Amino acid sequence: MLFAVRITDKPGMGATRRGVRDAHIAYLSAHAAMLVLAGPVMDAEGNSIGSVRLVEAENRPAAERLCAEDPFALAGCFASVEIDPYRIVFRDGRLVE
DSSP, X not given: XXXXXXXXXXXXXXXHHHHHHHHHHHHHHHTGGGEEEEEEEEOTTSOXXXXXXXXXXXXXXXXXXXXXXXXXXXXXXXXXXXXXXXXXXXXXXXXXX
16 A cells, blocks of 8 residues: 655754654665655755655554654654655656556
8 A cells, every 4th residue: 555654854953854864764775665755845046854755554553653653753853754655647747547
């Protein structure tokens, strides 16, 4: 099942994110099979202020665990995490449903 994940960081977490980024990348790499796409959301100055992920998970609790065990979450970076079921209608400019 696909889930859209929107993560908003707490303000002022740039230094913390940079400090745990290697652990975060290693963690997501270990779970790469679950990631359809993932990347940071940036502010106008190019600073990361959160993330968007499209996650393939067995169920919502599995998607929640993926986020909760992320080193960014464990370091206290996340202000909010929204997880909703998702359905792809268009991919790469083509209707796929």
